Amino acid sequence: MTAARVAGYGRIDRSRKLGFTFDGRTHLGHPGDTLASALLADDVMLMGRSYKYHRPRGPVTAGSEEPNALVGVDRGPGRYTPNLRATTIEIHDGLKAESQNHFPSLKWDFGAVNDMMSPLFAAGFYYKTFMWPKSFWRRVYEPVIRQAAGLGRPPKAADPDLYADRYAHCDVLVVGAGAAGLAAAEAAAISGAKVMLVDEQAEPGGALLAEIRVEIDDAPAQGWLAARLAALNARANVTVLARTTAIGLYHQNLVGLVQRLTDHLAEPPEGAPRERLWRVRAKQVVLAQGAIERPLVFDGNDRPGVMLADAARTYLTRYGVRVGAKPVVVTAHDWAWGAAVEMARAGASPVVVDARDTVSSALLAEAQALGVEALTGWTVTATHGRLRVKGVTANPVRGAHVGAGRRLPADAVLMSGGWTPTLHLHSHVGSPIAWAAEREAFLPAQTAKGVRVAGAGAGAETWADALGEGAQAGAAAAADAGFDAAARVYAVSEGLKPTGRRMKEMASHLPSSRQRAFVDFQNDVTAKDIRLAVQEGFRSIEHVKRYTTSGMATDQGKLSNINALTIAADALDKEPPQVGLTTFRPPYTPTTFGALAGHAKGKLFQPTRRTPIDPWAEANGAVFEPVSQWRRAWWFPRKGESMHEAVLRECAATRERVGLFDASTLGKIEVVGPDAAEFLERIYTNPWRKLGVGRCRYGLMLGEDGFIRDDGVIGRVAEDRFHVTTTTGGAPRVLAHMEDYLQTEFTDLRVWLTSVTEQWAVIALNGPRARDVIAPFVEGQDLAPEAFPHMSLAECRVCGVPARLMRVSFTGELGFEVNVPARHGRAVWEALWAEAQKHDGLAYGTETMHVLRAEKGYIIVGQDTDGTVTPDDAGIGWAVGKAKADFVGKRSLARPDLIARGRKQLVGLAVEGATPLEEGMQLVDDPAQPVPMTCVGHVTSSYRSAALGRPIALALVENGRARMGETLHAPDPALGPGGARSAVICSPVFYDPEGARLDA
């Protein structure tokens, strides 16, 4: 046993034990443990296999920046989550975790053969290696590479969990509840500002949670922390959220937070959401994200047991776990000496190898007092061991000369290359950073409006600086949010200000090309790869990143970026700022899709609009189809019927007797005002001034480009009031188009628009018996043909409720559209349907509606038009008022290309054979011509026609109207090579060309 729990250390609750499994083996931990700390306490150092080389790996860190210890957690069926960081998983009774990326086991992994072939796998290896034969890339190389590389397996089942989302508003949002964040929150809170303090860890406190030697305001750090948190939590104006990661900072201080609600619970409440996405709009933001310790780059620096010095200190002081009895501390920074000293106090025998020739005498004295051997001006050139580090080779360095190695036994290697300020959120909004030469770090150069960076993220190196800067930032933020705030000063007992030296690879007698010195642990990128990229001509760090994949893993290079930059800059003989830093993008840490979806899953995925008659359709077995956001009854199958059979039956019944159709989804706009007719005159192609009250007219709307945008029947309810209908999908677009013109071009008109789509339920009755069905229910309107002819409108009562009754037809049959207040729509429908039963009528759906209108050659905008069709193209030039001075689109209709010969025109197709054509089929004159063929048109609508007993189609064909009777061909690969269908061009009005049935 070399890693073990030691007495007298840690914040864990040793009075309680929690049982969990890792790779099927049971372990015990304590409340307060992470999976990593609990496994380390059981001397489990090996936790994963690496991405590319399948090298054995253990935890490098104790936080969310962890690149190595990625595990899968199984919470039950459908609830397997891969690639979670063992350093952030809170253990609970029954937690099931497993290692990943290995076969057959974590200890014996065949994939490790990749490591032996590593010379083949240098940066960009597959671009160069797997070039030939070309066809092998997709079939062989890529699948094999994808199989060999990669991390956990993705879940296959649908995610059964629930997720929540929420908006919040506050005066000051503080990201990070470490020393700086706490001080900022406290300063803002005292001013009375509404404060949110969020932290990704299970408990707030940040690095203070691991600090046991410092006193703040004369209290031990742990006690001070507890007292400050209690005080903040007691305030009504403060919200403290733990387990809450600020994933992104967006413009105007919108901050995305993901709060983990149940993953840490052994038994989550039934129905509780797993995570919650918060979208917080903060007047002021204080970013106190802290800093991340940097690894050192040396041969074998990825062996399990090699970890960051501060991680080892944290495992000891926060979790009571001493990660080794004989640790070797490899460093170029004072901070690691503190870890060495703490390990010595906990009974370990550390040796410090410091790359610097001189270190402060105080550090040396403290180390010496505890019997810690210190080797200054030394390097580490190798580590030893397979699944766990067993020793290191340390060598003295004199100038450029690396002396003979000395083998040091080691059961842990603790490294520190200094600290990298965390500036992710700062960078998300594009705020610049600048290289601070004296600190050898990038620091914020300029913050966005209402954003401050404080603490270690802004370069603070001591607790006093972090607390002081935090308080100042919090007070300034509160003041900018309109509160009277002041920063207080905290008294802190601490020693020297730590200093250090930024390192490229550690000195070695071996060239870089013969070392396995890792820069990016998660993507298995070595120093050699970085140097190779530069050698191959990559100059920008962005290109080096993409070539080597350094920094491209899920940790976004939190540990590796500065080391990669330092090595690339060294290879290029430039300063770091000249090489640049890659861009940080949200999210800060990997985020579940579930959290991003929030409530919008399952039935709440997106709104499904239902008509008032929808419940009847559902009860009567309708098959539905989505039409924009609506769901509409598509057809009403009887037992055993196919769609084809049902539609033919519905078509025939409607033509022969009567059919009811739910047309409630039609867009409806009430256009009212003294200038209503003039407004329509300008918006639609048709003339409106002379349309009588109580009359309807087909309206055609163009865009400024002269192409058809929408159509619908418009009825004049009163001199100053029109009932405008639009297509179902076009309703919002048409209203916006009208409002746009009204507010920008036609400001002289006194007319207003109100959407009444949902005010009215619309029941269309079509067929020779339509009048007989509605007649018993209509009061206040004579329905006789001469009193109420085609294209009439009346305000009357139907079933006793106020109605707008229109005599219109989209089938070519005698037709009525009954508009009744939506709340009565279902009751009126049921009354009319019952009556229709007496006439052997039925309800029909959208498919039958489509067929019936196609038989009459009535277009559907968006199906027979595609945004490039003019009224003349569609054969409805008659709807354009020739005498009108102007309307939207009029000028474009005179454009040379819109009046040129050879435009595609809407025609009918008499299809040969018994099956309909496919909509979208291309049409050619000669199916035997070589590919690519010259296409002369395409099919826009195609159906089986019950009335005609054969398939029909509408098509847009070049010069179509001049080609009546000619045969076209539709190449159809389904018929074999060279196969094609034939059809004869005909009038698009297939049925009742005289229109006699309308006037029945």
Add this chain to the structure above:
Amino acid sequence: MLDALTPALPADDPFEGLALSARAGALSIAPLPARARFVLRGGADAAQAAALGEAPPARVGAAVEARHARILKLGPDEWRLCAPMADGPALAASLAGALGGVPHSLVETTDRDCGAVVEGPLALEALSCGCPLNLAALPVPAATRTLFGQLDALILRTGPERFEVEVWRSFGAHLRLHLCTIARELDIGL
């Protein structure tokens, strides 16, 4: 103008029967009472006329409880009037009379809109689960056109802890389900 009163025929409400409660009544959600609604568009003179002698709301978002109707100002030239369902026909008639000669558009939307009342100490928290606006800053009474989840919604604050959420009728079922989800979440209290 059509009269809104229709006694005999059954009427549907997407929120019919909705009765949600969370954490011992700290949140309750119920259907809006049936009411007649009108959209008035026009100039300030139209609003003045429609207020029947009282002062119409002047600021966008403001609401006034007049004797004959609640009047909301929703845009520079847009007002919303509503009254108990039974008063609808009388309101329509008196508005038609008062607005004679003033250029305007008065359109009935009684059936277009539907919604729920969200009430209680947790009402603001419940609404924050769907609405991006800071509703705590909304005066009493006042209204705002906003989003709720994926829906266009009108939210009216009638008391410190009482809100009315209105959407178009076809979105009613979606809003209802969303409110159920939210109430359950708040009841669990995580």
